[in-house]
Amino acid sequence: xxxxxxxxxxxxxxxxxxxxxxxxxxxxxxxxxxxxxxxxxxxxxxxxxxxxxxxxxxxxxxxxxxxxxxxxxxxxxxxxxxxxxxxxxxxxxxxxxxxxxxxxxxxxxxxxxxxxxxxxxxxxxxxxxxxxxxxxxxxxxxxxxxxxxxxxxxxxxxxxxxxxxxxxxxxxxxxxxxxxxxxxxxxxxxxxxxxxxxxxxxxxxxxxxxxxxxxxxxxxxxxxxxxxxxxxxxxxxxxxxxxxxxxxxxxxxxxxxxxxxxxxxxxxxxxxxxxxxxxxxxxxxxxxxxxxxxxxxxxxxxxxxxxxxxxxxxxxxxxxxxxxxxxxxxxxxxxxxxxxxxxxxxxxxxxxxxxxxxxxxxxxxxxxxxxxxxxxxxxxxxxxxxxxxxxxxxxxxxxxxxxxxxxxxxxxxxxxxxxxxxxxxxxxxxxxxxxxxxxxxxxxxxxxxxxxxxxxxxxxxxxxxxxxxxxxxxxxxxxxxxxxxxxxxxxxxxxxxxxxxxxxxxxxxxxxxxxxxxxxxxxxxxxxxxxxxxxxxxxxxxxxxxxxxxxxxxxxxxxxxxxxxxxxxxxxxxxxxxxxxxxxxxxxxxxxxxxxxxxxxxxxxxxxxxxxxxxxxx
Numbered sequence: 001x002x003x004x005x006x007x008x009x010x011x012x013x014x015x016x017x018x019x020x021x022x023x024x025x026x027x028x029x030x031x032x033x034x035x036x037x038x039x040x041x042x043x044x045x046x047x048x049x050x051x052x053x054x055x056x057x058x059x060x061x062x063x064x065x066x067x068x069x070x071x072x073x074x075x076x077x078x079x080x081x082x083x084x085x086x087x088x089x090x091x092x093x094x095x096x097x098x099x100x101x102x103x104x105x106x107x108x109x110x111x112x113x114x115x116x117x118x119x120x121x122x123x124x125x126x127x128x129x130x131x132x133x134x135x136x137x138x139x140x141x142x143x144x145x146x147x148x149x150x151x152x153x154x155x156x157x158x159x160x161x162x163x164x165x166x167x168x169x170x171x172x173x174x175x176x177x178x179x180x181x182x183x184x185x186x187x188x189x190x191x192x193x194x195x196x197x198x199x200x201x202x203x204x205x206x207x208x209x210x211x212x213x214x215x216x217x218x219x220x221x222x223x224x225x226x227x228x229x230x231x232x233x234x235x236x237x238x239x240x241x242x243x244x245x246x247x248x249x250x251x252x253x254x255x256x257x258x259x260x261x262x263x264x265x266x267x268x269x270x271x272x273x274x275x276x277x278x279x280x281x282x283x284x285x286x287x288x289x290x291x292x293x294x295x296x297x298x299x300x301x302x303x304x305x306x307x308x309x310x311x312x313x314x315x316x317x318x319x320x321x322x323x324x325x326x327x328x329x330x331x332x333x334x335x336x337x338x339x340x341x342x343x344x345x346x347x348x349x350x351x352x353x354x355x356x357x358x359x360x361x362x363x364x365x366x367x368x369x370x371x372x373x374x375x376x377x378x379x380x381x382x383x384x385x386x387x388x389x390x391x392x393x394x395x396x397x398x399x400x401x402x403x404x405x406x407x408x409x410x411x412x413x414x415x416x417x418x419x420x421x422x423x424x425x426x427x428x429x430x431x432x433x434x435x436x437x438x439x440x441x442x443x444x445x446x447x448x449x450x451x452x453x454x455x456x457x458x459x460x461x462x463x464x465x466x467x468x469x470x471x472x473x474x475x476x477x478x479x480x481x482x483x484x485x486x487x488x489x490x491x492x493x494x495x496x497x498x499x500x501x502x503x504x505x506x507x508x509x510x511x512x513x514x515x516x517x518x519x520x521x522x523x524x525x526x527x528x529x530x531x532x533x534x535x536x537x538x539x540x541x542x543x544x545x546x547x548x549x550x551x552x553x554x555x556x557x558x559x560x561x562x563x564x565x566x567x568x569x570x571x572x573x574x575x576x577x578x579x580x581x582x583x584x585x586x587x588x589x590x591x592x593x594x595x596x597x598x599x600x601x602x603x604x605x606x607x608x609x610x611x612x613x614x615x616x617x618x
Contacts, residue, residue: 021102023160024051025169027146030099032177035059036184038142041200044187050163051170052149060141063115066122070133073109073126075101100144106156107149113142128152171195172246175210176256179249179283182206207234207283220327222284224319229288229312231319235266236281237327238592239600242557243467249283253290257304262286265313269320286316433580439571441580448607454580455571456596457587462526462564463597464590469505470556477507477522484520484533493518495540502559508536526567538566561597 021027028045035043038061048054064072075098103109104126114121114137121138124131150157160166167190174196178186182203188196198209208216219234233251240247250262262284270280294305306312433443441452469475488496493516496503500510509522523532542562569575575583587593587602594603612618 021106021149023169024055024149024166025173027051027055027103027107027149028057028170029173029177030103031055031057031144031146032174034099034144035061035142036177036181038062040141040184042185042187044189045174046189047167047170048191050160050166051146052157052160052163052166053147055146055149056143058139058141058143060139063118063121063141064111064113065115065118066133066135069111069113069122069124070131072111073100073104073124073131103146106153107151108147110145110147111142112136112138112144114138114140116140176249178210179203179206180251180254180256180285203233203283219281220323222319222323224315224322226315229286229315231284231286231316233284234282235284235320235323237595239595239598240281241278241592242281243277243279244557245279247281248279251283251285252293252304253287254285259304261306261309261313262316265316266320269317269324284316286312288312433577433584435575435580438574441575441584443580443584445605448605448609448611451604451606452584452587453571453596453600453602454573454575454583455568456598456600456602457583457593458568459564459596459598460590460593460602461583461586462568463560466506466560466563467556469507470502470560473505475505475507476525477509478525478529479509479522480520480529480532486518486520486533488516488518490516492516492537492540495543499540499543499555499559502556503536503539506559506563524563524567535566539563542566564597 021030024047028047028051032043032045035057038059040059040061042060044058046054046056046058100109109124109126111124111126112121119137120135123134123136123138126132150160171188174186174188178184178196178198182205183200185200186196186198187194196210198206204216207219218237218240220237221233222235223232224230225232236247248263248266250257250259252259266280266282266284270278288306292307431444433441435454436442436451439454441454441457443450443452493512496510496518497512500508500512503510507522507524507527508520511519511521513519520532520536523529523535527535539559539562542565543558569583594601596602609618
């Protein structure tokens with residue numbers, strides 16, 4: 001008896017469906033792509049129980065005729081291609097003719113469709129190869145409902161992840177398709193709640209709708225066009241660097257694709273900013289002749305092959321470097337064109353052409369030698385990371401550590417006049433440093449004057465220290481003389497237990513007891529004893545804020561940003577000259593001394609040319 005037999009059609013269909021429909025997100029992707037190909041201007045997606053109960057996509061596109069609806073659920077039925085030559089220049093998102101037949105094989109499928117010219121539409125129901133058809137009056141366009149996904153393949157259904165995980169995949173796919181088609185309005189309903197309501201418009205507007213308005217100031221535009229290839233979109237400033245993948249959006253001829261080569265080219269373009277393990281944010285649209293790429297590599301249509309990968313790699317790398325070069329990490333301040341009109345005097349930021357992360361030629365100087373980080377003793381490091389935070393009163397500052405002059409004084413002390421009145425020759429080898437309104441640090445640089453925001457500078461230092469502690473997994477904690485017992489609400493208690501592995505790496509030592517009681521036994525070195533409760537809850541508050549506004553998706557990064565923000569020195573904290581110099585040296589020892597973890601500028605400079613112009617020297 002022969003061992004080989006032809007599988008029944010229903011079994012073969014279920015096996016084939018496994019390549020196309022791997023999870024609910026696969027269904028959302030295929031149906032949304034069909035709606036986009038249909039010329040829709042509004043697409044609505046309804047999800048129930050993470051897509052396991054219902055996935056419905058409604059569009060106002062061209063709709064289908066009755067005979068087309070019946071054919072659409074057959075294998076290899078498509079309107080996108082008809083000849084072998086069509087595969088060489090695929091211009092639509094869908095083309096394989098597999099999606100609807102695969103979906104129908106593992107679900108209860110319902111299609112309602114009506115064209116813009118017919119008076120009556122068609123209703124088609126498909127379940128276990130049984131097809132029922134009805135005529136009726138429906139909204140113009142197409143509505144496809146996929147019910148009880150994998151109801152007839154329980155093995156596949158059992159391998160689905162949690163609802164949270166499946167929803168995350170669905171939202172990611174929805175986001176990608178919405179980003180690549182800003183001219184189309186999209187709505188996403190999850191369990192009857194409107195999650196996204198995206199209006200049609202520009203790419204910039206779509207980015208703000210999805211990621212928040214603050215994202216606009218954290219992006220660098222990319223635009224380069226040639227006769228052969230073009231690259232447009234946005235790349236993130238260093239403030240958007242993260243330790244996890246997931247926010248790299250590459251669209252090839254408006255199709256979301258994954259390409260290790262292109263990603264590597266983008267990462268290499270960030271080489272002066274990117275640390276090992278960092279991932280930049282980008283939304284890039286690569287346009288190329290359809291005949292020079294192959295998207296028919298895998299049923300998912302995510303993989304792509306180029307006919308000349310080396311040239312495309314070099315093109316992307318050059319464009320990314322050029323775009324980054326247009327963004328100066330140190331903003332320069334200039335004044336309006338009327339140099340002596342105090343009424344019209346305003347500041348504006350002008351970018352220059354320097355972005356090298358380790359180019360610290362404009363750091364505060366004391367000699368003409370290149371900058372070399374200074375080694376400090378443990379006591380000096382403690383001073384920076386400990387007493388630097390404290391609100392130091394003037395009595396605790398040694399007299400020779402005081403500021404060179406007091407802005408409120410009627411005259412400059414005689415012994416300090418040489419600090420202000422020095423020759424041009426002395427300027428080359430001498431630096432001054434002062435604190436302005438207990439908020440900003442002013443210091444001489446080779447090209448003029450540098451102004452540093454003391455709070456965000458210290459925030460950058462503490463942020464990178466926190467990330468190093470996470471990486472090393474070797475926390476240092478100062479034990480409290482008297483432990484602190486706190487009664488918290490259940491939600492706070494649960495969050496603290498969830499975040500404790502990260503808090504512990506920072507130096508917090510907590511004990512958890514029943515009835516929502518915690519005990520603080522140790523705190524990080526930067527936290528002043530007596531403020532441990534306040535700092536801990538401020539970190540949780542900042543963490544909640546970042547989560548609620550979807551600013552940060554990685555828990556470690558969120559904790560590091562929250563911790564650094566809440567424990568850094570504040571505007572209003574008075575610093576001695578030694579503390580200011582320590583702060584600056586520690587700042588310029590970080591990987592990114594010009595931008596704080598939340599994207600705010602740390603440093604602003606005013607050039608000598610600007611001073612000369614203002615004083616009529618030019």
